Amino acid sequence: MDFNPCMKHKLVRKTVRDFSEAELGPIAHEIDRDARFPWQVIEKMRVLNYFGLQIPRKYGGAEVDSISYAITIEELSKVCASIGLCVTVHNSVGAQPIKSFGTEKQKECFLPPMASGERIGAFCLTEANAGSDASGVETNAVEVEDGYIINGTKIFVTNGGICGYALIFATMTTGAGKPFTNVFIVEKEMAGFSVGEIEDLCGMRANPVSSLFLEDCKVPFDNCLGQPGSGIKIALTALDSGRIGIAAQALGIAQGAFEAAIKYSKERQQFKKPISSFQTIQNYLADMATEIDAGRLLLYRACALKDENKPFGTEAAMAKLYCSSVANRTTNLAMQIHGGYGYSKEYDVERYFRDAKVTEIYEGTSEVQRLVISRAVLSQHT
Amino acid sequence: MKDSIKEIWVFGDYRNYFQNRVTLQLLSRATELAKMLQAKVCAVVFGDQVDEWVNEYIAHGADRVLVIDHPDLKNYKIETYVNLMIRLIGKQRPEIILVGATNFGREFAPRIAKRLKTGLSADCVDLDINDEGLLVQTAPSFGGNILAQIITPECKPQMATVRPGTFQEIPHNYERTGEIVRIPMPADLPKERVHLIFSERSPQRSQRIEEAKVVICGGRGMGSKKKFKKLTELGELMNAEIGATRPVVYANWIEADALIGQAGKHIKPKVLFAFGISGAIQHTAAINNAEFIIAVNKNPNAPMMAMADIAIVADANQVCTAMIKELKVRIRG
Amino acid sequence: MMKMLKLVTCIKQVPMVSELPWDPRTGTLKRNLADGMINPACRYALEAALILKNTYGAEITAITMGSDIAEEVLREAFAMGADRGILVSDPKMAGADTLATSLVLSRAVQTACADFDLILCGCHTSDSETAQVGPQMIEELDIPGVTYVDRLELDGRLLRLQRLSDNFIETLEMELPGLVTITTQRQAPRYVPLAGLQDAFTDKDISRLSLEDLDLDPELTGAKGSPTKIINVFSPTAEKDNIIMKGSARKIVQQLFDQFDDKIGGAIGKDIKDYQESQ
Numbered sequence: 001m002d003f004n005p006c007m008k009h010k011l012v013r014k015t016v017r018d019f020s021e022a023e024l025g026p027i028a029h030e031i032d033r034d035a036r037f038p039w040q041v042i043e044k045m046r047v048l049n050y051f052g053l054q055i056p057r058k059y060g061g062a063e064v065d066s067i068s069y070a071i072t073i074e075e076l077s078k079v080c081a082s083i084g085l086c087v088t089v090h091n092s093v094g095a096q097p098i099k100s101f102g103t104e105k106q107k108e109c110f111l112p113p114m115a116s117g118e119r120i121g122a123f124c125l126t127e128a129n130a131g132s133d134a135s136g137v138e139t140n141a142v143e144v145e146d147g148y149i150i151n152g153t154k155i156f157v158t159n160g161g162i163c164g165y166a167l168i169f170a171t172m173t174t175g176a177g178k179p180f181t182n183v184f185i186v187e188k189e190m191a192g193f194s195v196g197e198i199e200d201l202c203g204m205r206a207n208p209v210s211s212l213f214l215e216d217c218k219v220p221f222d223n224c225l226g227q228p229g230s231g232i233k234i235a236l237t238a239l240d241s242g243r244i245g246i247a248a249q250a251l252g253i254a255q256g257a258f259e260a261a262i263k264y265s266k267e268r269q270q271f272k273k274p275i276s277s278f279q280t281i282q283n284y285l286a287d288m289a290t291e292i293d294a295g296r297l298l299l300y301r302a303c304a305l306k307d308e309n310k311p312f313g314t315e316a317a318m319a320k321l322y323c324s325s326v327a328n329r330t331t332n333l334a335m336q337i338h339g340g341y342g343y344s345k346e347y348d349v350e351r352y353f354r355d356a357k358v359t360e361i362y363e364g365t366s367e368v369q370r371l372v373i374s375r376a377v378l379s380q381h382t
Numbered sequence: 383m384k385d386s387i388k389e390i391w392v393f394g395d396y397r398n399y400f401q402n403r404v405t406l407q408l409l410s411r412a413t414e415l416a417k418m419l420q421a422k423v424c425a426v427v428f429g430d431q432v433d434e435w436v437n438e439y440i441a442h443g444a445d446r447v448l449v450i451d452h453p454d455l456k457n458y459k460i461e462t463y464v465n466l467m468i469r470l471i472g473k474q475r476p477e478i479i480l481v482g483a484t485n486f487g488r489e490f491a492p493r494i495a496k497r498l499k500t501g502l503s504a505d506c507v508d509l510d511i512n513d514e515g516l517l518v519q520t521a522p523s524f525g526g527n528i529l530a531q532i533i534t535p536e537c538k539p540q541m542a543t544v545r546p547g548t549f550q551e552i553p554h555n556y557e558r559t560g561e562i563v564r565i566p567m568p569a570d571l572p573k574e575r576v577h578l579i580f581s582e583r584s585p586q587r588s589q590r591i592e593e594a595k596v597v598i599c600g601g602r603g604m605g606s607k608k609k610f611k612k613l614t615e616l617g618e619l620m621n622a623e624i625g626a627t628r629p630v631v632y633a634n635w636i637e638a639d640a641l642i643g644q645a646g647k648h649i650k651p652k653v654l655f656a657f658g659i660s661g662a663i664q665h666t667a668a669i670n671n672a673e674f675i676i677a678v679n680k681n682p683n684a685p686m687m688a689m690a691d692i693a694i695v696a697d698a699n700q701v702c703t704a705m706i707k708e709l710k711v712r713i714r715g
Numbered sequence: 716m717m718k719m720l721k722l723v724t725c726i727k728q729v730p731m732v733s734e735l736p737w738d739p740r741t742g743t744l745k746r747n748l749a750d751g752m753i754n755p756a757c758r759y760a761l762e763a764a765l766i767l768k769n770t771y772g773a774e775i776t777a778i779t780m781g782s783d784i785a786e787e788v789l790r791e792a793f794a795m796g797a798d799r800g801i802l803v804s805d806p807k808m809a810g811a812d813t814l815a816t817s818l819v820l821s822r823a824v825q826t827a828c829a830d831f832d833l834i835l836c837g838c839h840t841s842d843s844e845t846a847q848v849g850p851q852m853i854e855e856l857d858i859p860g861v862t863y864v865d866r867l868e869l870d871g872r873l874l875r876l877q878r879l880s881d882n883f884i885e886t887l888e889m890e891l892p893g894l895v896t897i898t899t900q901r902q903a904p905r906y907v908p909l910a911g912l913q914d915a916f917t918d919k920d921i922s923r924l925s926l927e928d929l930d931l932d933p934e935l936t937g938a939k940g941s942p943t944k945i946i947n948v949f950s951p952t953a954e955k956d957n958i959i960m961k962g963s964a965r966k967i968v969q970q971l972f973d974q975f976d977d978k979i980g981g982a983i984g985k986d987i988k989d990y991q992e993s994q
Contacts (some may be wrong), residue, residue, distance in 0.1 A: 011791060014750070030633075048909060062908075062913060064910075268683055464854075488846050491847075493854045496850070496855060497854055499814065501812065502847060523844050524844075528948060531945070532943050533944055534942050535944060578886075581883045584882050621983050638903070653979055687957070692958045692959075692975070694959075695959060695961045701967060712972065713986070713987060
């Protein structure tokens with residue numbers, strides 16, 4: 001077992017770090033404050049393959065391994081979690097389902113514009129009465145002569161305001177049979193599709209999270225993903241990958257807050273000494289460092305399993321559960337170390353603190369992760 | 383025979399005021415080193431109608447001047463100059479050769495050292511003679527964060543390029559006399575392969591900021607693009623050039639050529655104002671040679687404040703505004 | 716048919732400045748602890764080569780001299796668009812100064828890419844900062860060369876260069892083959908694309924050259940072949956005993972201008988002392 005990062009992964013980290021610090025660092029504070037999506041930076045990211053991370057080469061992607069993927073999301077999120085979020089949602093739950101469940105024709109049609117970042121993907125499961133309960137989807141699709149008619153409202157859609165393709169989960173019924181869930185690739189120009197107001201959220205403010213409205217939205221047959229009734233399976237599979245992304249994002253936020261805390265604790269003087277010389281602060285830093293490292297190892301294990309084509313859902317759930325909780329504890333301690341300055345918007349820890357919370361909520365709450373993990377644990381020990 | 387008397391050579395770079403000052407500074411230090419070595423100071427001058435410089439160098443301490451005066455030498459020609467220098471060194475065998483660390487000097491000296499297979503240290507900020515009579519060359523590395531003392535124990539000549547402004551020139555004395563050795567232009571030099579097509583004095587900021595006496599540098603702590611622009615107004619009042627840190631340049635508050643840092647320009651002003659700059663090492667590596675630093679930052683513990691001679695704990699933008707106001711009143715007359 | 720343009724870039728791995736491995740208390744250098752990166756000016760040289768490649772078509776050979784971990788800068792060069800990577804590595808080369816380094820690199824160019832058209836080096840490195848290896852390679856290879864180049868364009872075999880040298884903007888010309896050293900003033904290097912980075916580890920091979928491969932006498936390389944010796948290293952950046960000013964902006968500024976009139980006023984060439992007060 002080799003715990004040292006290989007040269008490739010070191011270089012991936014350095015590459016993404018150089019880019020993030022140069023392009024996102026100077027604006028991270030401002031785009032959070034103004035809830036602005038930075039299109040100019042996105043343009044630069046498009047040609048550097050950030051939107052085709054795990055899409056196969058033949059569709060224009062970079063086809064990176066999962067550890068490279070996690071490192072990329074971590075380093076983006078360390079500087080600007082809103083953009084880390086945009087990239088991971090697009091790549092994991094946006095493009096991955098098309099890659100895994102799409103027909104060759106669908107892949108040829110939808111993946112290249114996603115890989116180039118021309119179209120940003122969104123994953124639309126959550127509704128007023130559905131979220132953790134994927135089967136509670138009330139948006140419905142009806143088959144007509146030349147496609148489907150979809151009606152319903154999706155809420156809290158990450159990338160909602162900027163998406164080119166939205167994966168819409170909708171319930172269908174045929175005849176007297178049981179209702180089932182299907183996934184539809186809805187393109188932003190389609191009649192009956194519209195974007196609601198951008199949500200005013202606690203964190204991740206540079207990501208245009210919004211509602212999406214489907215009012216008699218007509219979708220061709222070709223845009224239905226997977227077999228009829230495979231919606232739940234597609235959702236769960238996508239979310240397994242999504243968890244790796246969110247765990248990486250949480251880790252990036254934690255690492256960012258941790259580094260800010262280290263720097264501040266060395267600079268800030270009290271009683272004529274840097275506060276890093278006090279044992280209380282040292283204990284905080286030791287806990288933060290240990291937890292971040294533990295989270296990273298959990299995450300890389302899930303990535304390695306995924307790259308070996310082995311089941312990784314439970315391990316990804318553990319990584320997501322733990323890293324998101326580390327992100328919250330770390331940002332909390334980082335703010336504590338900063339004292340009053342940390343509570344001020346002038347310092348980045350305040351943003352890290354707000355951004356961290358949602359990692360325990362979206363793409364499966366911590367409670368849902370525990371459900372996934374406990375099911376696996378119980379089934380192994382029957 | 384000259385063999386018994388050691389010589390310290392100084393390459394006479396005179397192309398404009400700035401380069402000529404470096405030569406005079408080197409002559410000054412060479413005179414002091416020569417005393418320690420019981421050596422003589424010799425200036426080497428190539429060019430077309432250079433008597434003015436020959437006399438000036440004697441007035442500033444040269445005991446001897448080697449001159450090659452020829453119309454072909456009007457413009458600097460790197461290969462020709464290297465070839466001429468090598469021929470002179472071969473005949474005269476100087477102990478030490480000093481060259482100003484100008485762009486030309488830093489192209490010229492390495493090539494001389496390579497031909498002679500001797501050592502050369504770059505951009506020295508101090509020169510001394512040790513107990514063994516060797517030249518101790520203090521050269522910066524890591525953006526001036528580290529200084530290394532270097533000797534060339536076995537090879538001769540010992541060579542160094544020296545950072546402009548390191549030494550004080552001595553006042554001229556036109557009563558001084560020295561030996562002027564005029565050497566004819568050799569006819570058998572290899573043909574120059576690098577051709578100067580066009581040359582003009584630079585109007586660019588790039589050079590101005592590097593040479594500026596006062597630089598005002600702004601960082602993210604200025605608050606916004608609009609507030610950052612106030613530095614320009616302050617700059618006009620102070621005859622100062624405006625520089626910026628990387629975040630500011632990336633945020634498009636100012637053009638990229640204002641970047642002061644490891645990947646940008648290195649400056650050495652007499653007075654540097656640092657407004658709202660935390661002091662990342664990529665930036666501070668480029669300002670180590672500022673003589674007097676005034677830093678303004680709300681955070682008294684920012685690294686930039688520790689580097690400063692005067693650390694002003696206040697909002698950078700407010701101090702900038704106050705300075706503009708105050709200066710307008712004070713420099714009315 | 717015209718032969719494909721052959722470019723060589725010499726790149727050096729240097730410690731990241733942000734992690735300067737210097738301990739001012741113990742007075743020691745901890746270079747091995749620092750993460751490495753491509754020297755900034757070398758990155759600009761590589762960018763200049765990549766632009767030539769995009770414009771005229773070319774094969775780019777990246778050469779570095781260093782220990783095994785210097786492979787990293789070659790992989791990064793691949794990711795940016797270099798075609799071949801040469802790692803010159805030999806324990807006997809440790810401790811080389813610019814004289815020895817320029818010899819080894821020149822010999823590596825002659826061995827790995829004897830029919831080169833243009834060598835592009837960074838104008839100086841961020842660690843030792845000598846700016847001497849480029850000009851010394853010009854001598855070793857006996858080719859025309861120009862340092863501190865900002866712009867370059869090719870007209871057949873004629874290379875036209877622009878540089879800012881000691882306050883003069885110069886336009887120069889030379890015939891290929893030649894060598895240029897590139898500044899960090901003009902074309903900012905491209906970011907590394909992530910797909911290219913994956914390919915850099917799968918599709919590309921690095922050739923390793925030892926002193927034996929270069930047919931070089933060990934006496935002429937490493938510390939033995941270096942006429943300069945470092946006798947002492949120290950840090951000049953001790954913390955200053957500085958003056959701290961606090962209070963209202965207006966009061967601070969007045970105090971500053973009154974007390975430091977000689978420094979500030981002297982530098983800006985204006986009298987800034989408040990005479991109304993002193994009269």
